[in-house]
Amino acid sequence: MEYVLIAVGVVVILALIGVFGLVLPHNRRTRRENAEPAEQADRPAGGTTTATAPSAERGAAQPQAPPSAGPAEDTAAPTVEEPSAEEAVAPPAIETPEPTAGRLARLRGRLAKSQNLLGRGLLALLSSDKLDADTWEEIEDSLLTADVGVEATTQIVERLRERTKVLGTRSAGELRSLLAEELVTALDPTLDRSLHTAPHDDRPAVMLVVGVNGSGKTTTCGKIARVLVADGRSVLLGAADTFRAAAVDQLATWGERVGAETVRAPEGRDPASVAYDSVQRGIETKVDTVLIDTAGRLQNKVGLMDELGKVKRVVERHGPVDEALLVLDATTGQNGLAQAEVFTQVVNVSGVVLTKLDGTAKGGIVISVQRKLGIPVKLVGLGEGPDDMAPFDPRQFVDALLGEPAGTS
Numbered sequence: 001m002e003y004v005l006i007a008v009g010v011v012v013i014l015a016l017i018g019v020f021g022l023v024l025p026h027n028r029r030t031r032r033e034n035a036e037p038a039e040q041a042d043r044p045a046g047g048t049t050t051a052t053a054p055s056a057e058r059g060a061a062q063p064q065a066p067p068s069a070g071p072a073e074d075t076a077a078p079t080v081e082e083p084s085a086e087e088a089v090a091p092p093a094i095e096t097p098e099p100t101a102g103r104l105a106r107l108r109g110r111l112a113k114s115q116n117l118l119g120r121g122l123l124a125l126l127s128s129d130k131l132d133a134d135t136w137e138e139i140e141d142s143l144l145t146a147d148v149g150v151e152a153t154t155q156i157v158e159r160l161r162e163r164t165k166v167l168g169t170r171s172a173g174e175l176r177s178l179l180a181e182e183l184v185t186a187l188d189p190t191l192d193r194s195l196h197t198a199p200h201d202d203r204p205a206v207m208l209v210v211g212v213n214g215s216g217k218t219t220t221c222g223k224i225a226r227v228l229v230a231d232g233r234s235v236l237l238g239a240a241d242t243f244r245a246a247a248v249d250q251l252a253t254w255g256e257r258v259g260a261e262t263v264r265a266p267e268g269r270d271p272a273s274v275a276y277d278s279v280q281r282g283i284e285t286k287v288d289t290v291l292i293d294t295a296g297r298l299q300n301k302v303g304l305m306d307e308l309g310k311v312k313r314v315v316e317r318h319g320p321v322d323e324a325l326l327v328l329d330a331t332t333g334q335n336g337l338a339q340a341e342v343f344t345q346v347v348n349v350s351g352v353v354l355t356k357l358d359g360t361a362k363g364g365i366v367i368s369v370q371r372k373l374g375i376p377v378k379l380v381g382l383g384e385g386p387d388d389m390a391p392f393d394p395r396q397f398v399d400a401l402l403g404e405p406a407g408t409s
């Protein structure tokens with residue numbers, strides 16, 4: 001009997017070992033098998049995306065992950081972002097933009113970097129005990145470093161030299177006003193800097209916004225819409241930058257914030273037709289101004305310029321473009337200027353918007369842009385905030401650089 005019980009026990013133990021021996025390895029295998037395709041998926045999928053950033057590779061391997069705001073947005077298969085039920089019903093709060101008058105004075109602190117180099121730096125040099133050759137050289141260097149450009153620098157220095165010689169006493173107040181006068185003259189205060197945004201009898205004014213990508217074009221369109229709304233105009237936005245879905249969404253969001261409609265089309269659609277439809281819609285809804293954001297990819301210059309030319313021609317079937325604004329990034333300095341000239345060959349640029357002046361000490365770029373292109377700077381961008389854009393005024397700008405006029409010393 002004992003032998004029978006022992007035999008039964010052995011059989012039971014062997015049976016249990018058999019069961020776990022099969023089950024446990026199987027579980028381990030299952031996890032590994034599950035893991036393997038995911039690991040493998042990383043490799044080929046990462047290779048097919050255009051972006052090389054790791055985040056883009058992860059995005060491809062994990063389709064359930066939310067779309068990142070990084071380079072993955074540029075891939076050929078955009079994620080359709082359906083608004084949630086809440087977003088769909090919640091009416092967007094309409095904001096009241098700040099009035100434009102006095103914005104440059106209010107935002108003067110944003111010019112801190114240029115104030116140091118062009119303002120305080122030059123004033124300190126001019127106030128030196130001896131205005132000898134070395135000091136004049138330093139003054140010249142400061143102007144060149146601030147991107148004023150060779151021609152304008154030579155002119156400013158020559159005139160300052162002459163006038164300080166004629167002027168016997170050199171008080172701080174006198175030097176400040178001398179420098180201010182020369183800088184204002186270099187900025188040509190006689191240029192027409194008004195924005196042509198008044199509607200015609202039968203159609204809205206049309207404004208085209210052009211420039212290389214990353215210069216701040218879409219942001220600028222949004223800020224200009226706010227400037228126009230603040231000045232009492234009704235606005236419609238045309239999202240003709242159909243290369244980047246995110247740019248279209250970005251523009252629509254700017255529009256919603258000030259109650260402006262945005263005409264948009266699926267990614268990749270002909271920008272000229274979006275631009276045409278925008279003006280058509282503007283005529284139907286009787287808005288004052290239609291503001292059209294365009295694409296600025298420079299990888300293929302000929303293609304881009306052909307496209308821009310087409311946008312302009314097609315829009316002009318409704319009537320002439322009233323304002324073509326070229327957006328330039330102030331931080332790119334003289335390089336940006338070379339790119340800018342290409343745009344002026346295709347579009348009759350009527351004004352420049354100089355963005356990111358808050359991020360550079362090279363505020364003198366305003367002078368060289370105007371000289372080189374022969375086009376007035378009409379607006380300046382002074383930050384990322386929605387109302388961080390100001391109409392450009394040479395005197396206010398120079399006052400902001402030099403600080404309040406000093407009392408006589």
Ligand SMILES: Nc1nc2c(ncn2[C@@H]2O[C@H](COP(=O)(O)OP(=O)(O)OP(=O)(O)O)[C@@H](O)[C@H]2O)c(=O)[nH]1
Binds near residue numbers: 212213216217
């Ligand atoms: N500091 C600062 N940043 C700015 C200013 N204007 C725009 N930007 C920033 O510049 C970046 C690029 O702006 P976008 O408006 O997307 O540029 P874009 O030219 O439309 O670029 P694409 O749509 O790729 O063609 C954003 O981060 C903006 O917030 C400015 O005046 N100052």
